Structures are given as structure tokens and as C-alpha cells.
Amino acid sequence: MRRSSSPRAPLRAAAVCTTLALTAGSALAQSYEVLKYELSTPDAEPSEELRALLPAEIRDRGTLLVGGRWDAPPYAFFPEGTKDWTGFEADLVRGIATVLGLDIVLEPITNEQTVLGVNANRYDIGVGFFANLEARQETVTNITYLRNIFGIIVPAENPHGVEEVSDACGLKTIQTGGNFDYAGALNAICEEKGLPLAERVQVAEGVNGLLALKSGQIDVYFQSYGQQKYFQEVVDEPIHAIVAPEIGWVGMGLIAKNDRTDVQDAVLGAVKHLHEIGYYDELIEKWEFQPLYEANPQINGGQDSRWWATPKAAQ
Template sequence: MKKKILTTAVFAVALLAPLLTACADPGTGAQSASSGAPEITANPVSEAEKAAPLRSKLNQQAHDLLPAAIKERGTLVVGNAPFTAPLSFYAEGNKNIVGSDPALAQLLADALGLKLDLQATSWANWPLGVRSGKYDAVISNVTVTEERKELFDFSTYRNDTLGFYARSDSKLGEIKGAADVAGKKIIVGSGTNQEKILLSWDAQNKAKGLAPIEFQYYDDDSASELALQSGRADLTFGPNATGAYKAAVAGKTKLLGLVPGGWPLSAEIAVTSKKGSGLVEATTAAINGLIKDGSYQKVLERWGLSSEAISASRTNPPGLPKS
């Protein structure tokens, strides 16, 4: 049985939309500059980011793979949609863009021996920006798909995952599959990929005679958090990046399980460049160098995303299939 719970505010929509559209086809994802960063009172990393920005050393092998035009220019122009913590968002005063994606962009530019030119864009505009040459690459939570591979090249840098989060003192065990959520009260976004996964799992459970999931929907993040903390809900299920950040900042929730964003298939997030531009070989080599020297892992640790780390960057791996 679905339990529909609605409130008047729209905070949750603004929070989740940029991440949910990360898997959308180019040109179809909607993201507005009005969708601000999550309203989290404390930011444990932005000051550290300013005081001690993470930097990396030149990777000569990766630099040598750069297209001649970018070498001569000496800059790496990166597009980024700064609207979702902890991936990318404006720090105090809307002056500086901080987050895991901008931090990775800086490390990548350093490794390539280039100066970073980070430019804010919207989700809807990044495909045209890359194809037109306005940006050398986009680093903005873009998932590899087979459709996108027709127009873009990819160097992977993070797993695309969804997370189950419970109250920090919850007695629930690890969630590995459908049977673990039978009979649970779960907060999920309506019309999202995670709802689709839960509906599939619920159907499996019912077919086996297990208790159904109680779906709960909120349009207000405060109401959602209150439901979880008061015990009216057992779990939330959504993009792991935002769940991990909130858990790190507030300390009121904990991770119980991860699910691939493309379930039942796995999916990866990647640096995105124009198809055939010649940049992808250099970016893949640079990311693998960052993984080897440990600076890549430091970025994910700083932003609470260690659970999404990859062991090696891949060039144009299999992507999510066309719908």
C-alpha cells in the first residue's frame, strides 16, 4: 500500500532534481539556477577547502597525451553545474564554487599541467557547451550512457549509487536486496529511479508472500527528516551523494546499503568531453595517476563520498542502455 504524504514546501524537489537528472539523456534533464544547495546549517569542509585546497603534481605522461591546442593554450576549461551539495555548490556569499566535482577538476588540471578555468553552467546547457567547444570538458555528475557515447567521450571517476539511510541509532541491519526492505516504511521520491527500484523489489517480495513496503512521499525535506527521526519512517532511499553529505554534517543518519544507480546494471560518473576531441586519453591517464598517488581518495573523503570510489578510471566503458 502506498502512503502519500505531502507538505507545502518544495525543498526536497530542489535538492534531488539535479542528481536525478544526472542519468537523463542530453537535453532532457531539467536543472534551474534557482535550485540552490541543501539548507544545511553547518558546512564542515568549505572553510578547509579555502584554507588548504587539494592540489596535485604534474603527470607528464598525461600531459603528453593532451591535444596540441589545449597544451598551447595552457588552460583546461571545465563546465560545472553548481547546485547540489556535496557535488558542487556555491560557498558563502555565492562567490566560490566548492564541492567534490570542482575539487576533482582542480586536481585534474594540476595533473595535466594546466590552469583550471571553471565555468558555471546549467544541466540543460552542458551538452551544447561541450559540443560547441565552449568547454573542454564537463565535470558535473554526468552518468555514462550508450546514447551519450554517440556524442561524447568519458573518463570515469565515481560510481553512480543510491543509498538507504536510517536514523543513526536504528537497529536495522544491512540492506542487500529486496527481502531486507519487506514491511519497511521507506521515504522515496515520487517518479524517481529509486522509486522504480523499490516498486520492483516490492513486487518480488509480494510474489514470495513477504510483507509489502509502505511508501512515504514528502515534498519537504524537514518533514521527511522529522518522519525518520520520530520513527514514522524506517528508511530513506535516494542519491547516495546527498545522503552521505547530510549524514556527515548532521550525524543523525547512517548508511545501511548501496544500490547501483542503474540497477540492476551498474553505472559510473565520468569526465565528459567532445567525441573525438582527443582529450579523453589524457583525462583517463591523469585520473588514474590521482588514484595511484592518493589525492583522488582525499577528495572523496573530504566530501563524504568514499563509498563511491572507483579503483581505476576507464575510457568509454559500457554505459546504461538506451531506453
């Protein structure tokens, strides 16, 4: 793998975030201050076989149009004061572009805008660490490259002695729902074990879970494993984090329009090629994502959880 400050596929970003502070002046204001990771691209030549799977318009254009999040460390983000799109997913997309012999044109937007843009053919693929949810399959296809597991974060002193998921039963956690109902998953475990249910607390709009934890509004906070590790490295006040395998895992990936099977096949083929040449494994090591390893990248990869609906996986 080649690491450099100027990747093979140059990025032309439409917008740049210079700092991602949780809240000005707070003790956690620098929680999103990023570490200076070098950008990565594979030392590989384009695959003519995979490139031939692309529609002619993309091959002729010579660019991969990418829309997606820029504010989700450590998956995809801009380090403070730079225009360097970095993170596990950013490195992976650079690898995909290299294998397909394309440059990247990146437009940093929200996840909702990404789904709309992919379906309007404004973007070839969307990035944003998208969960493969059954409801989402109605609008986009997930090119699954990672398994996301979850964890619990508590204050550094761990006053309630939380060392496994069931230890959080009876404590206060942030109200959750929608894609990942962490609180619901916790209470299902508590009920199964005959333990008191966790109290679901509704915090003020815009209050981050870490801030709610620090202020004492909640006792435990659920977070994805990758972000959990990231916060452990960059937060300016120590936290105690544990992995919660009981919650299960969900496939995460890039998205493409449902009827653009040519794009899906080319991108999935590129991800599998990156596995074969060892680049994927090197990214896993670089970002310390070993528990998230997906040995079988696939279209609409599945889930392993009792706590939300299992999507229909297409091999």
C-alpha cells in the same frame, strides 16, 4: 598532497551561489550549509607526455574550459560566502589541470547546459557527477572516475525499523524515475522477496526528499552515498541512514564531446596519473568516499545493477 586556500589552477567563476538553502525558514534551511573544507591540489609537476595528447588549441590557450554544476555538495559546490569551488570533483579537476599544466576557467551552469555546451565546444569538459547512462553516451563520453552507490534515509528515530532495503517494502517513498528509478529498484526487491510493494508518493513540485521525509509525506528517501554522508554531517535535525548495496552501483565521471578523443585520452590519463601518485586516494580519504572507490578509471565505465540498463563499457 598540498592543501591551500589558493589552488595552483586559479578559478575564474562566471557565477557564484552564496547559499543553498532547501527552503527559507524551515528546520532544514541550513541543510546545504557547507563545512569549511580546504581546497586541494596535488604536489606534482605537469606531465609533458599527457599534455602532448591535448589538441594544440588547448595547449596554446593554457586553460581548461570547464562547465558544470556548482550546487551539488559534496561533489562540487561553493561554500557559503565564498568563491572557492570545492568538493570531491572540484578537487579532482584541480588535480587534472595540474597534471596537464593548465589553469581552469569555470562556468557554473546546469547539467543540461553542460551537455549542450560540451557539444558546442564551449567547454572542454563538463562536471556535475554525471552518471554513465547508455542513453547519455549518444551525446557525450563519460570519463569514469568513481562508483556511486546508494542508500536509504529515514527519520532519526527510525519508527519503521529500517536497517536494510527490504525493510522499506510496504512503506511510502518518493516517486522516482528517469536516470535512477530508486522506487522501482526497491519494488523489484520487494516483489522478489514476496513483500508488499512500497507506495510511490508524488510530492509537490520543488519539495526536497528530506523535507517530504520530515513532514511525514514519505517514510524512506533514497540518496547517493556521498550526499547521504554529507546530509548526516550538516542537517540540523538528525537522520538515520543506511547503505543499500542491493540497489547496485553506477559509474560516475566527467564528460567530453564524443569526437574529442584527444581530450578524453588526456583527461583519463591525468586521472590515472593522480591514482599513481596517491592524490586520488587522498581525496577518497578526505571526503570519506571509500565505498565509492574506482580502481580502474576508464572511458564509459560500467554499472552493476539489475534495476536500469547496463551501458556499453569501452575499456
